[in-house]
Amino acid sequence: MWPDDDDRPKLHLVIPSTRAHPDPDTATDAETRPVGPVIEGVPVDIDDRPAERLDVPLTTAWADVTSGNVRPRTPIIPAWLRGSQRRQVARAIGNLAGYTLAFHATRSPKYAAKVAVYAPVGAVRVVGRLLHWATAEEGNWRLRQNAATTNDAHTWQALNRTRSREARGRWWALAAGVVAAIVGLFVLRGTGFVTPPMAWAALAALVLVLARVGRPADRPITDRVANGPRFTKLTAEMVRAAFTSLGFSVMKEPGSISFVHPGIHRDGPGWLARVNLPAGLEAVKVLERRGALSSALRLPVDQVWPSPGPEHAGQVDLWVGYQPSSKMGKPRWGLDSPTARTSYFELEEFGTDERQRAVCTQLAFQNFLIGGRPGSGKSFAGRAIVTIGMLDPTVEIKIVEYKGTGDFLDLAPICSTYACGLSDEDFATGLAILNWGLAEAERRGKRIKEAYLRGEAPERKVTPELARKPGSGLHPILIVIDEAHELFGDSVVGADAASAAERLAKRGRALGITLVIITQIPDKDSLPTGITRNIGIRWCLAVPDQVANDMILGTGAYKRGITGTVYRPVVDAGWGVLTGLTEPTAVRGHYPDPEATARIVARATALRGGLRVGAADEQLAAARDLLADMLAVAGRNGQHWAPAASALTERWPDAYPAMTPEALSELARARGVASVDVKISGRNLKGYKVTDVRALIAARDAADGTDGH
Ligand SMILES: Nc1ncnc2c1ncn2[C@@H]1O[C@H](COP(=O)(O)OP(=O)(O)OP(=O)(O)O)[C@@H](O)[C@H]1O
Numbered sequence: 270m271w272p273d274d275d276d277r278p279k280l281h282l283v284i285p286s287t288r289a290h291p292d293p294d295t296a297t298d299a300e301t302r303p304v305g306p307v308i309e310g311v312p313v314d315i316d317d318r319p320a321e322r323l324d325v326p327l328t329t330a331w332a333d334v335t336s337g338n339v340r341p342r343t344p345i346i347p348a349w350l351r352g353s354q355r356r357q358v359a360r361a362i363g364n365l366a367g368y369t370l371a372f373h374a375t376r377s378p379k380y381a382a383k384v385a386v387y388a389p390v391g392a393v394r395v396v397g398r399l400l401h402w403a404t405a406e407e408g409n410w411r412l413r414q415n416a417a418t419t420n421d422a423h424t425w426q427a428l429n430r431t432r433s434r435e436a437r438g439r440w441w442a443l444a445a446g447v448v449a450a451i452v453g454l455f456v457l458r459g460t461g462f463v464t465p466p467m468a469w470a471a472l473a474a475l476v477l478v479l480a481r482v483g484r485p486a487d488r489p490i491t492d493r494v495a496n497g498p499r500f501t502k503l504t505a506e507m508v509r510a511a512f513t514s515l516g517f518s519v520m521k522e523p524g525s526i527s528f529v530h531p532g533i534h535r536d537g538p539g540w541l542a543r544v545n546l547p548a549g550l551e552a553v554k555v556l557e558r559r560g561a562l563s564s565a566l567r568l569p570v571d572q573v574w575p576s577p578g579p580e581h582a583g584q585v586d587l588w589v590g591y592q593p594s595s596k597m598g599k600p601r602w603g604l605d606s607p608t609a610r611t612s613y614f615e616l617e618e619f620g621t622d623e624r625q626r627a628v629c630t631q632l633a634f635q636n637f638l639i640g641g642r643p644g645s646g647k648s649f650a651g652r653a654i655v656t657i658g659m660l661d662p663t664v665e666i667k668i669v670e671y672k673g674t675g676d677f678l679d680l681a682p683i684c685s686t687y688a689c690g691l692s693d694e695d696f697a698t699g700l701a702i703l704n705w706g707l708a709e710a711e712r713r714g715k716r717i718k719e720a721y722l723r724g725e726a727p728e729r730k731v732t733p734e735l736a737r738k739p740g741s742g743l744h745p746i747l748i749v750i751d752e753a754h755e756l757f758g759d760s761v762v763g764a765d766a767a768s769a770a771e772r773l774a775k776r777g778r779a780l781g782i783t784l785v786i787i788t789q790i791p792d793k794d795s796l797p798t799g800i801t802r803n804i805g806i807r808w809c810l811a812v813p814d815q816v817a818n819d820m821i822l823g824t825g826a827y828k829r830g831i832t833g834t835v836y837r838p839v840v841d842a843g844w845g846v847l848t849g850l851t852e853p854t855a856v857r858g859h860y861p862d863p864e865a866t867a868r869i870v871a872r873a874t875a876l877r878g879g880l881r882v883g884a885a886d887e888q889l890a891a892a893r894d895l896l897a898d899m900l901a902v903a904g905r906n907g908q909h910w911a912p913a914a915s916a917l918t919e920r921w922p923d924a925y926p927a928m929t930p931e932a933l934s935e936l937a938r939a940r941g942v943a944s945v946d947v948k949i950s951g952r953n954l955k956g957y958k959v960t961d962v963r964a965l966i967a968a969r970d971a972a973d974g975t976d977g978h
Pocket residue numbers: 641642643644645646647648649650672789839842843844857858859860
């Protein structure tokens with residue numbers, strides 16, 4: 270998996286640290302900092318200014334009117350009717366009109382031929398319809414038919430008399446109309462009021478109307494000017510019909526839903542309808558029926574995007590694109606440009622929302638959790654995040670992936686550590702990376718303290734200046750664990766890896782260490798809640814149910830309508846709902862094609878001068894022998910667990926970054942050391958006896974065929 274085995278950083282399994290780490294901070298959510306907003310992309314429609322429109326206050330109180338505070342108002346004259354935009358619009362309209370004229374003029378012979386064929390058909394149809402009308406056949410046809418089938422001759426005759434009376438009137442009206450038309454024509458001709466061009470024009474119009482009537486329904490006379498996609502206009506009737514067809518008993522009547530100001534309006538490349546559901550009906554119930562909505566609107570599913578409304582749990586934002594997202598074309602990614610360079614501390618784009626607006630985040634002070642069912646696009650979502658780190662040449666990257674197929678293999682040359690597979694060694698590597706991260710956090714804590722005293726870290730956090738400063742030892746670090754459930758679920762190192770990940774997620778943030786955890790099976794063993802609690806940005810791709818959704822996004826997310834269950838596996842690959850930004854957002858990560866990916870990786874490699882940031886000065890923990898170390902920190906007799914644990918951390922902080930008495934006794938027990946009462950300096954407490962440890966080392970060495978140290 271590693272391109273050049275000699276280059277591979279040497280990782281050793283370090284003795285795991287504690288599971289039960291008594292830290293008072295653990296109970297709180299460490300990340301509450303919102304990251305930057307969803308950035309608006311280029312406006313698609315020059316008249317389309319959604320942000321401004323949404324700023325229009327929904328209600329106006331008397332105090333607002335009298336206070337003199339001028340709130341944002343919708344402009345009286347639309348933007349496109351003002352200044353240079355007006356000229357632009359006029360030019361665009363003139364251009365379109367000229368093109369349309371030329372288009373139809375060249376096809377006019379074809380249109381004339383079609384009219385010549387369809388007009389006589391139309392004439393026959395018109396005459397036929399008039400005669401049919403005059404007979405009044407349709408008036409009481411059903412009743413007469415009923416009388417005929419029931420052999421009720423009397424009723425039939427009565428009905429037929431009514432019909433013929435009606436028909437007689439109609440025949441007279443028809444005859445009078447025909448006579449009036451003929452007389453009118455002669456009169457107009459006699460008075461000379463109608464000039465020959467007018468007469469020809471009227472005749473032409475008549476022929477066109479007859480041709481329109483005579484043409485088959487599916488054969489328009491003129492060709493379509495634009496072959497581009499037809500845009501769907503969302504109307505209130507469509508929305509009401511769609512919502513009432515969902516089958517909720519409280520939402521049967523069209524009037525049961527109401528539209529929030531400013532009604533259905535353009536929003537990006539589509540329409541937005543903010544709808545209040547009937548009282549008591551939760552938005553999530555509607556969101557779950559995205560397929561039914563698509564069916565009712567007669568639009569593809571990926572054109573219909575319901576999301577929870579911002580005001581209350583009974584509000585739905587229904588956004589309907591002009592086109593399905595699959596047809597909108599791939600959005601351009603700024604990071605795929607020959608000059609792209611990112612900053613760990615700045616907002617950078619990694620995906621787009623359904624309206625193709627850029628979604629940005631910064632890596633600094635953040636941790637990421639990406640979850641979803643197999644094939645939902647997790648690894649590519651993770652790659653989009655990693656790309657931000659790749660293009661900042663100060664960021665050290667460590668990746669370990671447990672799918673074993675090398676989803677990140679092409680990034681190996683820029684990683685200080687890369688491992689891929691499911692062997693014991695790969696699991697040990699995962700744990701070693703996390704423990705290294707913890708040890709690094711310890712070291713960084715001290716460095717930050719010194720920088721603070723020098724006035725270089727006013728908030729006791731890594732700053733961009735410190736991160737860039739050579740020799741500061743504070744360059745940013747990005748640690749990615751793909752298919753992390755394999756690591757956390759491993760019977761040997763799993764629990765320790767989970768505990769280390771939890772502590773790293775909590776401590777690393779302020780110290781320039783960002784953790785990206787990508788996982789598939791979210792249950793409490795494969796994704797301990799201690800980890801999720803400490804991760805601010807959570808991206809839930811397609812998941813099967815509420816339980817999986819809430820494991821990733823937090824309890825209650827599903828009920829608030831924030832759910833990845835609306836995405837279909839495979840079809841909606843890459844789509845997910847993301848929390849931790851200013852508001853929950855549907856996001857699809859950028860998905861560059863292989864050529865673009867190769868370009869980005871090449872650029873990242875060039876920016877780094879072909880070097881792996883951090884690989885040279887990395888000091889991973891040396892493999893240690895716990896039993897030997899326990900002897901080293903013991904007294905003549907033995908040692909109590911508490912002083913032994915702190916002595917281990919003090920003497921070998923990299924190997925035992927935060928050892929606790931409980932963790933040490935557990936680890937020692939796993940190696941056969943009994944926890945017994947030990948008397949030291951007159952105190953009788955639980956600990957281990959030197960004789961026991963020596964016996965175990967001797968037995969082990971004998972079994973290995975070695976003669977000890
Ligand atoms: N952003 C995206 N846009 C379009 N298609 C995508 C996107 N992300 C992923 N896909 C498609 O989904 C497929 C699966 O993606 P990926 O390997 O990331 O999924 P995964 O969830 O990691 O799957 P697994 O659990 O099997 O590893 C990709 O091969 C690709 O075809």
